[in-house]
Amino acid sequence: MRKAFTLVELLVAVVLLTLLIGTALFSYRQVLLNITKAQTSTFNEVLKIHQIRTSIESMQHYVVDEYNTFNQPMKKLHMFFSGNQYSFKYISLNATFSHIPSLSSFTCINGALVYKEEPLYQRIDVNRPEFLEESSSVVYWSNLKACHFEFFIEKKLSIVLSNQLPTALKIYFIDAYEKEHTIFTTIKSDYNTTNMEIHELLYGE
Numbered sequence: 001m002r003k004a005f006t007l008v009e010l011l012v013a014v015v016l017l018t019l020l021i022g023t024a025l026f027s028y029r030q031v032l033l034n035i036t037k038a039q040t041s042t043f044n045e046v047l048k049i050h051q052i053r054t055s056i057e058s059m060q061h062y063v064v065d066e067y068n069t070f071n072q073p074m075k076k077l078h079m080f081f082s083g084n085q086y087s088f089k090y091i092s093l094n095a096t097f098s099h100i101p102s103l104s105s106f107t108c109i110n111g112a113l114v115y116k117e118e119p120l121y122q123r124i125d126v127n128r129p130e131f132l133e134e135s136s137s138v139v140y141w142s143n144l145k146a147c148h149f150e151f152f153i154e155k156k157l158s159i160v161l162s163n164q165l166p167t168a169l170k171i172y173f174i175d176a177y178e179k180e181h182t183i184f185t186t187i188k189s190d191y192n193t194t195n196m197e198i199h200e201l202l203y204g205e
Contacts, residue, residue, distance in 0.1 A: 048140050049183055051096050052115070055104055056169055056185045058094035062101050064126050080129060081166070085148045085159045088169075091120060091129070097136045103129040106171065108147035113140045113173055143176035 061077040080103075081090045087107040095102035098119045105116045118124055118135040151161045152168040171183040 052106075052140065052171070052183055053185045054094055055092045055096055055115075056090075057187060058092050059090045059165060059187045060093045060101075061165075062091045062093075062120060062126070078127070079163065079165060081161060081164060083149060083151055083161045083166075085150075088149055088151070088161075089129075090165075092117075095119075096138070103131065105131070106149070108144070108149070108173070111144045111147075112142040113144065113147055113171070114138070115140060141173060141175060141181075145174040145176070145178065147171075147173040 059081070061079050064076050064078045082088065083090075086109070087105065089103065089105040091101055092104040093101050095104055095117050096115065097117050100122075101120045103118045103120055103124065107114045107116070114137060116131055116135055116137040118129070118131050120126055120129060123132060124130060149159075150170040150172070151158045151166040152170070153161070153164065154167055158166075166187055168184065168186045170185075171181075173181050175181060
């Protein structure tokens with residue numbers, strides 16, 4: 001009658017147990033890695049959406065120093081917006097790269113959603129703001145299957161808008177994984193700017 005395992009059987013059992021533990025640890029590490037990647041990807045996407053909405057929500061008039069007919073200095077509120085299905089430009093009071101009002105834009109170009117920015121009161125003509133070659137820019141998403149913009153005046157939809165601030169704006173795109181994204185943002189425009197806020201824009205330091 002057999003009462004114990006042989007040395008060979010014990011060695012085989014140890015080897016099998018070692019292989020099982022190694023496989024389990026490898027699978028556990030892969031799961032942790034995938035979870036970390038998913039959490040990082042989700043955080044980055046939330047951060048991008050927050051930056052986009054923060055910039056667009058603060059779309060507003062901006063202050064320009066002018067002279068009246070008596071050559072006296074005066075402040076005047078200007079409005080700037082120009083947009084179509086694939087690009088729009090505006091003045092943001094809460095820009096992404098700068099702490100001062102900036103000319104900002106979003107563009108769907110070459111399968112990417114691109115943001116561009118240039119501080120308003122430094123190097124450009126405030127009456128006719130245009131970007132410079134060295135203006136700051138960032139690609140929020142690339143390899144997009146589709147991308148376009150929609151603008152709303154109250155409840156009326158428009159795909160082309162000029163010299164009028166929208167009350168809401170929608171960014172729509174399909175990413176490289178065929179996932180649809182919609183970023184809908186309401187804008188604090190002249191429709192609900194109070195007289196006190198306008199006075200602060202004109203005369204506040």
